[in-house]
Amino acid sequence: MLRNEDEALDVSQEAWVKGWQRLKQFQGQSEFATWMTRIVINLCLDHLRKKKRQQVESLEELDEEWGGAERRMPYLTVNPTEGLERHELRKRIDQALTHLSESHRKVLVLYEFEEMDYKEIAKMMDCSIGTVMSRLFYARRRLAALLMSLKKERDSE
Amino acid sequence: MNMELQLKIQAWLDNELSPKEAAELAALVSTNPEAQSLATELRSLKAMVHGNESLLTVPESREFYWSKIERSIAQAEKAEPQSEPSSFLPIFVWARNWLAPVAGLAAMVAVLFVIAPVSSEPEYSETETPSEDVGVIHFKDPSSGITVIWFYDQAGNPIQNPDSIDNVEKPE
Structure with a gap:
């Protein structure tokens, strides 16, 4: 985190x-x-x-917080981690998480790794359930895009 | 597809919807291709990420890692000594809450007992002012408003002086 x-x-x-x-x-x-x-x-x-x-938060971070780029992203049609060994998959996910904004990463980690529900996350982060939902959504969409670009990088090597 | 629907699809996949809402969403997703695409992406992403947290190992030796914790605990305890004798604490609190007021009350009663004899004394007072030649006894009774000044010689005999009657103050 x-x-x-x-x-x-x-x-x-x-x-x-x-x-x-x-x-x-x-x-x-x-x-x-x-x-x-x-x-x-x-x-x-x-x-x-x-x-x-x-x-001081940059404008880019603020844009990411509100899902600026993620709103316009097409949905994934292929699995960007297909064929990866588990340790490679973990490494790839870890790399992608580094590129997420802090607020997105926090929600994603709490939901996916700590297995907390929306209500628990909202309480812990002192925000509304709606905020948790939108952050989690943008975090997932961004993560999908990041994993896709990492796949493309790897494929082109 | 609006934002609300996108978030609802996510909540449906995260099992955060009520059974009724979940059934409605499932029906909607099955008929809406865009909603289906989003659901597919989110479902596969969840499967990819879930439980695949990167495992990190502590980069220092176990002993070193724990020794730092041990030192920090010792420092914290030194800086802020814990109230160890927990069994003593309630007694102390009880004593502070109950014994102190009782002790205060007892002190007040004791003071009253000391003062009481003074207040139970007769209201009049008698003062003797001896001198080498003449002795004077001064008697005052505030309740009746009488003041008597008694002069006597060295032998203790009263000085017979008609003027002495002037020394008697009658109340007005």
Whole structure:
């Protein structure tokens, strides 16, 4: 989610410290791994929020946020990852995720990898379900386009 | 195809619609080629991405990774000591909430007991002012408004002086 190994490492360590400090709050209502994952996600989102405050969003990013290019993209008719080994597929997806805007990536990661539903994501990201839906939609459409262009690059090599 | 419909198709594939809405969407997608194309793309993308998160390994040794966490926990605990004796804490809170007011009340009662004898004394007062030649006793009763000044000599005998009657103040 952070797209930065050092930052991810720091946040993961911070999460264990937080987990230790809040251990008394763990009621056992969910699995310990789920509880810890929630701490990690919250810290990642906090980290990204802090980072975002320091950056000025470019017009391109704003355009991407509202699905500027994705609105006009034709639907995919071929599978851009067909024939790829699983590790290659993972690598390709990871590459594509790097090119997504932060807000799109966050929603996509929470939905597809953390298996959270719209409501949970909205609550965690402090936004409406409608925003989650549109961000997820544009994230998927953009990801499809990115995977397609990566396929074309690979095919032309 | 409008945005609302596109998002509904996505929600349908994500199992976020009610059974009734899902049935309506399924019917619509089956008859609308554009909706079908979008549904196909989203379905294949979901299948591609789901569970295919890139796996990363920690680039440093396990011991080093955990030692940093251990140090951070130790530092955090040092900076903000936790209220360890949790069994003692409720007693302390109870004492603060109940014992302190009771102690305050007891102190007030004690003060009243100390003051009470003074207030139970007769309202009049008597002051003796001895000197080498003449002794003076000053008697004052505010309730009746009488003040008596008594002069006596060294032997303790009252000084017989008719003027002494002037020393008696009658209330007006």
